[in-house]
Amino acid sequence: MNQIKKHPVENLGYNFIPSEFLPEGKDEFYIRFQQNPATDYRQLTRQETAILKSNGNRSDNWSQVLVREGIDILLIEECTFFGLVRIGRLEPYFLEFSQLRTPVGLYRSLIVSCDIGNNVAINNVRLLSHYIIEDEAILINVNEMSCTSHSKFGNGIVKDGEPEDLRIWLEICNENAGRKVIxxxxxxxxxxxxxxxxxxxxxxQDAFKAFTDRQFGTYRGTYGTVGKRTVIKNTHIIKDVKIGSDAYIKGANKLKNLTINSNENAKSQIGEGCEMVNGIMGAGSRAFYGVKAVRFILAPFSQLKYGARLINSYLGENATISCCEVLNTLLFPAHEQHHNNSFLCASLVMGQSNIAAGATIGSNHNSRAADGELQAGRGFWPGLCVSLKHNSKFASFTMIAKGDYPAELNIPMPFCLVSNDVHNDRLLVMPGYWFQYNMYAILRNERKFADRDKRREKAQLLEYDFLAPDTVNEMFVALQLLCRFTGQAFYQKHALIGGSREHEQKGKELLESNAPVLKQLEIQARGFENSGRPVHLIKVQEGYLLYKKMIAYYGTRLLIGYLQKNSDKSIRSLALLFAGAGSRSNWLNAGGQLIPEENINTLIRDIENGRLERGWQQVHAFYEQQALLYPDQKLQHGLAALMETGNFRPDMASLPLLRELLLNAIDTKQWMAQSVYASKAKDYENPFRKMVYDSTGEMEAVVGKLKDNPFINEQLKEAEAFESNIQELIGALKE
Structure with missing residues (x-):
């Protein structure tokens, strides 16, 4: 049966912190007084007490109801007070927010041991217990709003006297909790x-746990908070929740064990029907229309909406999930998933991604244990009704065509299209697909992600450029594999014997010369799919040349940026610049921020050796330092990549070589702009797109005129300006 305990009513509102957890010499209010150190409260006068009683108010001990000077006692009606209640200045105003108007004051509410700020409106809150309500907050029609002495506000910590098994973990990336974090x-x-x-x-692992415990402490007695100008209305249950300023909560069902960060520049919102438990919301994040979230983190300016379910997952900055279900997943910034019938589970998706309708990306397809994972680089884009098996791994900007993929995949080539050729029972991979057929989307998305980044405090420097150290390194891997697989196909066709080195050498020779024999080769990849069926590479020659073109453009563009900022444009200084670049380094995507792997390894060694005494603060300082270093590190990487793909050394730098690089960059930029136009023009030329319109006028009225497309015109103008600037640079180069 339910254990109902009886206590004297005069004890209600007191003994918030059990005596065994009180530090010596402290009372139950010591944390509360640290949270709200104001001392300008006084006791009620006899007349004020009489007025309160006449207005239907009750208290077990009126001496424990304290007020500030300037309070209008008439603005408190039909309230019941228990414990120490401190009330700020109440004046005869009404507060207005989003067409909601309500008078300042306390009305028809049960208030237990709370601090209430100046000109607050509290109306029909059936239980308000152990909260600090700051100035001009509005609370209307709340069934229960309470805080316990062991509240953790979504942090995965345990309080004094609690067992370890009460700790909340976030079981990301894998359903078996093998990658869980606090x-x-x-x-x-x-x-x-x-x-x-x-x-x-x-x-x-031990250090990370210690960092977290040390940062938040184990003491009991913290009160819940509601920040200035926050509005809460028509909500059922709010328990153990810390809410920042300027938040807006309306119609929520249940909010429990949460931190809701919010401020005047980044207002967070929770809307109708939401149920959110054991989580943290970053500033500017939003959840509305029936969201269910359990054990979660929403990073700043991320969104959950339209019945989305988010469980044991981290959603990065500037990301949106709606209508669908996401479990046990770590999502880097700028993720999009907004279709009711898509499912994502046990995955690491590294940002700038889009999960389409019908996608089923879940683990435990091929094992009796829930231990499968999927890892995808930036720009992951599975198409309609894609079903994938775990484990699978994808390079950056992999697009997957509609289909039920029967086996695990490992696709190391970026910017490719993966297709399931059911009729011929084979897998098709087109390297460089995005550059050939979807330049409009890749450039527009890059601009879109940057424009949508609303963060005021950019704790991590997010890379949105599709050409960056991570993707360029992957293109080098792809070039090597294309050479190897092409050579293998040649050797097999001619019944020759050779190893990987001979295959790569022969493949490179054929691809560099665009040999006619390439059209006769059936080029197959090895290790891309965990099955016995063939994996065919299509448009290999085109993909190979495009990878090389984009790597050269990446490096040259960084060189151009350097030249534009530096007055010394002599060949001697540029040769020294190339010499200082060194060899191409490996990079990692650490939450959307690209960092050289050797620097990550140094950070890890420092943590393991106990050198980070300030814990997470120093880890975050590391990100900030790496952000400052990134432009120079990226330049060095770009120059190293340029030398590698161009097959030249620093001492080979010359005026003709530099001019050739710059002129090639002009050609690439113009080709990209024309490709953007061509990608979009297909929508206007395809007869199956045009057939729903009776006339060109009707089509243009619905989708707009191609010549008026602002993004296309912007790209064309950028190409013109780019050429003009480069011609000036060429003229400024000196021997």
Missing amino acids: PFDGMLPGDAWLWSKYRASEPL
Whole structure:
């Protein structure tokens, strides 16, 4: 049966912190007084007490109801007070927010041991217990709003006297909890990635746990808070929740064990029908229309909406999930998933991604244990009704065509299209697909992601450029594989014997010369699919040349940026610049921020050796330092990539070579702009797109005129300006 305990009513509102957990010399209010150190409260006068009683108010001890000078006692009606209640200045105003108007004051509410700020409106709150309500907050029609002495506000910590098994973990990336992390307020996607990735190091794992426990403490007695100008209305249950300023909560069903960060520049919202438990919302994040979220983190300016279910997952900055279900997943910034019948589980998706309708990306397809995973680089884009098996891994900007993929996939080539050729029972991979057929989308998305980044405090530097150290390194891997597979196809066709080195050498020779024999080769990949069926590479020659073109453009564009900022444009200084670039380094995507792998390894060693005494604060300082270093590091990487793909050394730098590089960059930029136009023009020329319109006028009225497309015109103008600027640079180069 239910254990109902009886206590004297005069004890209601007191003994918030059990005596066994009170530090010596402290009372139950010591944390509360730290949260609200104001001392300008006084006791009620006899007349004020009489007025309160005449207005239907009750208290077990009126001496424990304190007020500030300037309070209008008439603005308190039909309220019941227990414990120490401190009330700020109440004046005869009404507060207005989003067409909601309500008078300042306390009306028809049960208030237990709370601090209430100046000119607050509290109306029909059936239970308000152990909260600090700041100035001009509005609380209307709330069934229960309470806070316990062991509240954690979504942080994965345990309080004094609690067993370890009460700790909340975030079981990201894998359903078997093998990559679980402890959620905490301020956790960045880079933190979650580091913690979940490097599992083999016990000292590292122990250090991360210690960082978190030390940052938040184990003491009991923290009150819930409602920040200034926050509005809460028509909500059922709010328990153990910390709410920042300027938040808006309306019609929520249940909010429990949460931190809702919000401020005047980044207002967070929770809307109708939401149920959110054990989580943290970053500033500017939003959840509305029936969202269900349990054990979660929403990074700043992320959104959940339209019945989305988010469980044991981290959603990065500037991301949106709606209508669908996401479980046990770590999502880097700028993720989009907004279709009711898409499912994502046990995955690491590294940002700028889009999960289409019908996508079923879940683990436990081929094992009796829930231990499968999927890992995808930036720009992951599975199409309609894609079903994938775990484990699978995809390079950056992989597009997957509609289909039920029967086996695990490992696709190391970026910017490719993967197709399931059911009729011929084979897998098709087109390297460089995005550059050939979808330049409009890749350039527009890059601009879109940057424009949507509304963060005021950019704790991590997010890379939105599709040409960056991570994708360029993947293109080098793809070039090597294309050479190898092409050579293997040639050797097989001619019954020759050779190893990988001979295959790569022959393949490179054929691809560099665009040999006619390439059209006769059936080029197959190895290790892309866990099955016995063939994996065919299509348009290999085109993909190979496009990878090389884009790598050269990446490096040259960075060189152009350097030349535009520096007055010394002599060949001697440029040769020294190339010499200083060194060899091409490996990079990692740490929560959307690209960082050289050797620097990540140094950070890990420092953590393991106990050198980070300030814990997460120093980890976040590391991100900030890496952000400052990134432009120079990226330049060095770009120059190294340029030398590698161009097959030249620093001492080979010359005026003709530099002019050739710059002129090639002009050609590439113009080709990209024309490709953007051509990609969009297909929508206007395809007869199956045009057939729903009776006339060109009707089509243009619905979708707009191609010549008026602002993004296309912007790209064409950029190409013109780019050519003009480069011609000036060429003229400024000196021997």
